[in-house]
Amino acid sequence: MKTLLVPVDFSKFSEYALEAAANIAHKIGARIVVSHMIGLNDAIFTKDGIQLSEETLYFIKLTEKRFDEFLNKDYLKGVDIVRNVQKFKFFNDLDPVIAQFKVDLIVMGSHGSSGLSEMFVGSNTEKVVRSATVPVLVIKQPWKIKSIKKSVFACDFKKESIQAYLTIKEWCNLIGTKLELLYINLPDPNFRSTTEMEESVKKFFEAIPVTNPKKMAESIIYYNDYSVEEGIFSYANQNRMDLIAIPTHGRTGLAHFFSGSIGEDIANHSELPVLTVKI
Structure with a gap:
C-alpha cells in the first residue's frame, strides 16, 4: 500500500x-x-x-x-x-x-x-x-492508528466476498490490528442452522489458500440478531471493537434504491471507523 x-x-x-x-x-x-x-x-x-x-x-x-x-x-x-x-x-x-x-x-x-x-x-x-x-x-x-487494537470483519462468507476478506486481512496486518470474523444469523426467512453456517464458512476457507481451513472456520463468531446492521453494532459495542470492516456490493440505480447496501448503511451510521471493500 x-x-x-x-x-x-x-x-x-x-x-x-x-x-x-x-x-x-x-x-x-x-x-x-x-x-x-x-x-x-x-x-x-x-x-x-x-x-x-x-x-x-x-x-x-x-x-x-x-x-x-x-x-x-x-x-x-x-x-x-x-x-x-x-x-x-x-x-x-x-x-x-x-x-x-x-x-x-x-x-x-x-x-x-x-x-x-x-x-x-x-x-x-x-x-x-x-x-x-x-x-x-x-x-x-x-x-489514532495506535488505538486500533481489535477489528471485526463481518460478511455472509459467500465466495464473492473472498477477495474483500483477503484485502481487509492484508490491511489489518499492515496496521497491526487483530481481526475477528463475524457471521450474523438472522430470523426467518434467512435463518440458518449452526450446521449450515459452519458448512458455508468451511467452503469459503477451502477456496482460499490457507493451511488449515477447518481451524479458520472454527474461529468464526456466530451472532444472532434481527438485522445485519444491528448485529454488527451490538457485537462491536459489546466487545469493544475499534474498527468495523465489511464488503459492499456497490449497487446503483434502482437496485440500490430497493435493496440498499449493508456496507453503505454501516459506513453512514457507525461511530467507529469503517473499512469497506467493494465486491
Missing part, C-alpha cells in the same frame, strides 16, 4: 480523515494525495472559453490558499503530500484521481446521514463507498 487518497472539503471531518491518513502513512511509508472538488456550477460551463479559464483560475487559486492553511499540521511532517484539485462537482467522481495516482486506499471523513436526507440524497461518503474501485476507510471522529 503506497498511496492514500483523502478527499477534502476543508471541514473538521476532512481534518479527521487527514490525520488518520497521516497515522497510516507514517506507519507504512505511504504518500497522501489530498484532493478537493472545486464544484464549479453548471452556469460556468456554459460560458465562453476565456471566462471559463479566468473563473476556473480564480477558484484554483482560492483552493490553493485554503490548502496552505489546511495542510499546515505538525502530524504531516515527514509525509509526502500531493495536492490535487478537480473541477468535478461530486466526491464520487474520483475514478480519474484513483487511476492517475494509483491509489490503494481512500480515507474519508464523514458526518453520516439520516432521515429524509439519507432517503433522498444520501451522503458523499455513501456515494464514494458505493462507487470506489479501491477500499474506503470512513472516519467520523479523531482517530
Whole structure:
C-alpha cells in the first residue's frame, strides 16, 4: 500500500480523515494525495472559453490558499503530500484521481446521514463507498492508528466476498490490528442452522489458500440478531471493537434504491471507523 487518497472539503471531518491518513502513512511509508472538488456550477460551463479559464483560475487559486492553511499540521511532517484539485462537482467522481495516482486506499471523513436526507440524497461518503474501485476507510471522529487494537470483519462468507476478506486481512496486518470474523444469523426467512453456517464458512476457507481451513472456520463468531446492521453494532459495542470492516456490493440505480447496501448503511451510521471493500 503506497498511496492514500483523502478527499477534502476543508471541514473538521476532512481534518479527521487527514490525520488518520497521516497515522497510516507514517506507519507504512505511504504518500497522501489530498484532493478537493472545486464544484464549479453548471452556469460556468456554459460560458465562453476565456471566462471559463479566468473563473476556473480564480477558484484554483482560492483552493490553493485554503490548502496552505489546511495542510499546515505538525502530524504531516515527514509525509509526502500531493495536492490535487478537480473541477468535478461530486466526491464520487474520483475514478480519474484513483487511476492517475494509483491509489490503494481512500480515507474519508464523514458526518453520516439520516432521515429524509439519507432517503433522498444520501451522503458523499455513501456515494464514494458505493462507487470506489479501491477500499474506503470512513472516519467520523479523531482517530489514532495506535488505538486500533481489535477489528471485526463481518460478511455472509459467500465466495464473492473472498477477495474483500483477503484485502481487509492484508490491511489489518499492515496496521497491526487483530481481526475477528463475524457471521450474523438472522430470523426467518434467512435463518440458518449452526450446521449450515459452519458448512458455508468451511467452503469459503477451502477456496482460499490457507493451511488449515477447518481451524479458520472454527474461529468464526456466530451472532444472532434481527438485522445485519444491528448485529454488527451490538457485537462491536459489546466487545469493544475499534474498527468495523465489511464488503459492499456497490449497487446503483434502482437496485440500490430497493435493496440498499449493508456496507453503505454501516459506513453512514457507525461511530467507529469503517473499512469497506467493494465486491
